[in-house]
Amino acid sequence: MKSIVTFDGDLDQAVAGQSVTITFADEIDCSRGDVIVRSDAPCxxxxxxxxxxxxxxxxxxxxxxxxxxxxxxxxxxxxxxxxxxxxxxxxxxxxxxxxxxxxxxxxxxxxxxxxxxxxxxxxxxxxxxxxxxxxxxxxxxxxxxxxxxxxRSQNVHWQALDVDREAHASLKNQKPAVVWFTGLSGSGKSTIANIVEKKLHALGKHTFLLDGDNIRHGLNRDLGFTDADRVENIRRVGEVAKLMTDAGLIVLTAFISPFRSERQMVRDLMAPGEFVEVFVDTSIEVAEERDVKGLYAKARAGQLKNFTGIDLPYEAPEAAEIRIDTTALSPEEAADLIIARLIP
Known part of the structure; x- marks a missing residue:
């Protein structure tokens, strides 16, 4: 400690209840939330x-x-x-x-x-x-x-690696990104994501598509469709997508991902500008007409519980980077719009 400063002059000591300014003899990066402790009695x-x-x-x-x-x-x-x-x-x-x-x-x-x-x-x-x-x-x-x-908080430490994400991306000559397709079941997320990946592949880009149904056959096989399971489903996918961007890939994901909070959680994992949210905006009436899996019919009949749009809510994005109106655009047109955003 260098000094204890008050309006009425410096003090030799301060006690609980006093408002004081403390200065250090050393250059220390100290800000709101930090805690000053005795060196022989740290918290x-x-x-x-x-x-x-x-x-x-x-x-x-x-x-x-x-x-x-x-x-x-x-x-x-x-x-x-x-x-x-x-x-x-x-x-x-x-x-x-x-x-x-x-x-x-x-x-x-x-x-x-x-x-x-x-x-x-x-x-x-x-x-x-x-x-x-x-x-x-x-x-x-x-x-x-x-x-x-x-x-485990004391025993697990981050391991520094010599080949970093910039080196991976440079080798592939591309900028890593996560293109996050969200929308109701039957909105066309998987169809459009698949076309986007084919077009990126034709352009020589290194990609990987994580699809909601496919992930539930392996990584998330143990999860159901309660709110808590849906949160965990997206958390795991977000961590996998983050690892794939570290490898320099362009990752496409097609998940209902009904909650804004979890979509924001994945966005926060990524570097600024690397998360592109694509809202495949389709009304529930149109989605039901496209119900090739028969899921809406089962949900309406009470045979399928916790179904988004019927007995669970869908929180639409408020500021998605790209909004796709599938009643106005074909899947091919939607894919071209997304490609133009990814590769100007």
């Missing part, structure tokens, strides 16, 4: 924790969905796992649960997008208590208390 720093969570929103918690975590004056992006257990507030019994509803209390694991300083809530409520905020509505959805850092 912990980690990016994965066990915590008790009190859910405060009408909409149930969705494991895997990114939320904003605010702890002290610091905000980070965080995801919550499926609860280890829910607590019965009357008996304190531990109950199995896949999510948390309004006023429910449970113990979960939380991962943040970068390491943060903290202390256990029992030791220091200021550095152990936090809230979760919905990224779309900015509403506070939960409050929590950190128990401890998970051991």
């Amino acid at each position: 912990e720093v980690a990016d994965q924790f066990e915590a008790t969570l009190v859910w405060m929103a009408e909409q149930e918690m969705l494991p895997g969905r990114p939320y904003i975590l605010k702890i002290g004056t610091q905000t980070v992006t965080a995801t919550v796992t499926e609860p280890k257990y829910e607590v019965n507030v009357n008996t304190l019994e531990h109950l199995a649960s896949k999510t948390l509803g309004l006023n429910a209390i449970g113990v979960v694991n939380i991962s943040t997008d970068r390491p943060i300083p903290f202390e256990a809530y029992a030791t220091n409520p200021d550095l152990g208590g936090f809230i979760l905020i919905d990224r779309m509505s900015n509403a506070t959805v939960a409050a929590g208390m950190i128990h401890f850092a998970l051991r």
Whole structure:
């Protein structure tokens, strides 16, 4: 410490409750959210924790969905796992649960997008208590208390690689990108994505198409169609797409991806300008007319639960890079429009 500055002059020491400015003798990059500690008594720093969570929103918690975590004056992006257990507030019994509803209390694991300083809530409520905020509505959805850092947060480290994503892209002579097709079932996402890939292939571009149905035969075979499973479905696909762009590829994805939050999550994984959202805009009436799989008919008859557009909502993009009106454009015309956006 170099000095403790106040309006009335410098101090030799400061105590709780005083408003002071501190200057350092060294050049240190210090900003809002950082924590100053004694060198012989540092607080912990980690990016994965066990915590008790009190859910405060009408909409149930969705494991895997990114939320904003605010702890002290610091905000980070965080995801919550499926609860280890829910607590019965009357008996304190531990109950199995896949999510948390309004006023429910449970113990979960939380991962943040970068390491943060903290202390256990029992030791220091200021550095152990936090809230979760919905990224779309900015509403506070939960409050929590950190128990401890998970051991894996200290044992897993990022490995630097000599051949980076720029080198991969340069070898392929192209700019990596994720072209994210979203829309209702039957809107024509897969048809248009397939044509786009064929045209890019003919132009000598290195591509890969991730299709919603195909992914569920392997990587996401274990997932159903509940809201929580849909969130996890897109999270996994987003991570795969990110790895493929690191390899220098142009990745095309065709998924209903009904929630704006998860589409934003994938966008945030990518470098600026690498995520191109394509909204294949088709009314549900037209989609039902094209129902070659018979899915809408089954959903209308109650034989297919959790079907987007019937008993689950679809959140249309508000600012997609490309909007395709399939009642006005043929699949070939739509593909040409997308190619023109990708390769000016």
